[in-house]
């Protein structure tokens with residue numbers, strides 16, 4: 001970590017150097033080049049060089065859409081990421097125990113890949129490195145923002161860093177501190193919350209057969225089950241598993257020893273990848289939909305999970321946040337070049353207006369998918385059977401579904 005002497009005033013302060021906060025800061029300095037004012041990024045946790053996992057960069061893997069790749073190319077992050085991601089050539093969608101499957105392929109979409117899987121720790125190492133080496137960024141970690149207070153024409157932030165308290169001012173605070181944000185509460189920004197009564201259990205699994213770059217999404221009576229392709233490790237075929245279970249099953253599954261757990265998971269997923277041989281450390285995440293009722297205020301903008309936390313069923317959380325970053329960076333950089341204060345509501349409102357329909361579409365799509373596929377009510381079973389069947393029978397429908405699911409529709413506009 002480079003030595004930082006904190007300024008008393010920054011144009012932009014990013015609260016949270018997780019996936020979203022870090023990517024935003026890197027994207028903004030890339031877009032503005034020499035015109036970029038000094039940015040302060042404050043991250044509460046120790047960085048990955050100091051420990052194995054950090055809150056945003058934990059044992060999970062993230063499926064990035066082809067559209068997200070395009071955004072990451074613009075930020076300069078992709079040139080490092082490219083070397084370590086696993087491409088998804090096909091997505092296989094099925095409904096356990098019922099007729100109806102569909103296969104989306106990169107060939108049919110005329111793309112190099114439908115998407116890419118990256119292990120969060122790998123993404124974290126790249127982002128941390130870029131944060132630390134950028135001259136226009138002061139990266140403070142571990143340091144915690146204790147309070148954000150609006151003042152006339154700026155925001156005041158209290159920072160706890162190395163047993164000391166600091167007070168600084170910012171023209172714009174980018175709040176990217178994740179789904180459980182005390183700062184949001186402190187500022188009196190309410191959240192719409194819907195608890196799905198489900199948990200996602202994640203782990204890396206080694207398998208008898210190679211994945212052949214296919215991502216599997218299987219809808220079971222207990223909840224969706226995804227297997228994302230990963231690079232081999234010590235010659236073992238590997239996938240990142242996301243298994244959604246009901247609340248009441250979570251404790252039991254987390255406590256199971258390896259052998260009965262593998263049998264349980266194999267029963268849910270089936271044998272498309274052969275026998276499940278070994279499972280790594282597992283972690284569980286309670287699943288909610290939460291949406292901040294205010295996304296902007298003068299001198300304040302919410303990004304990532306603090307703005308919208310989604311169910312991981314369609315793998316859209318980070319992909320949506322990347323599109324937000326792209327639009328926000330565009331609005332801010334145009335404003336900064338015209339000497340407009342980055343906290344000015346006209347710039348921030350432009351961002352909200354541009355992203356409004358994307359948010360509505362992705363949040364609605366994800367929530368409907370959870371409702372449709374987590375229920376055994378007869379109308380829902382028929383609907384999803386018809387849905388998968390029509391995707392299989394009508395290539396044009398499959399193409400437009402794939403465009404939405406892989407996040408291309410918005411990026412091409």
Ligand SMILES: Cc1cc2nc3c(=O)[nH]c(=O)nc-3n(C[C@H](O)[C@H](O)[C@H](O)COP(=O)(O)OP(=O)(O)OC[C@H]3O[C@@H](n4cnc5c(N)ncnc54)[C@H](O)[C@@H]3O)c2cc1C
Pocket residue numbers: 015016017018019020021042043044045054055056057060061062063064143144145146176177178179183200202242285303304305306312314315316317318319320321
């Ligand atoms: C099981 C699961 C699977 C998922 N899979 C996918 C997928 O395949 N594709 C996809 O697009 N999305 C996926 N997502 C969603 C994705 O993980 C989130 O969109 C992403 O993590 C949001 O990042 P964030 O930076 O907003 O929040 P976080 O990851 O929560 O990061 C917030 C950061 O802020 C820091 N912080 C908090 N408070 C303070 C403070 N007061 N001061 C300073 N720092 C602070 C924290 O330490 C942390 O580093 C998945 C989510 C889950 C749960």
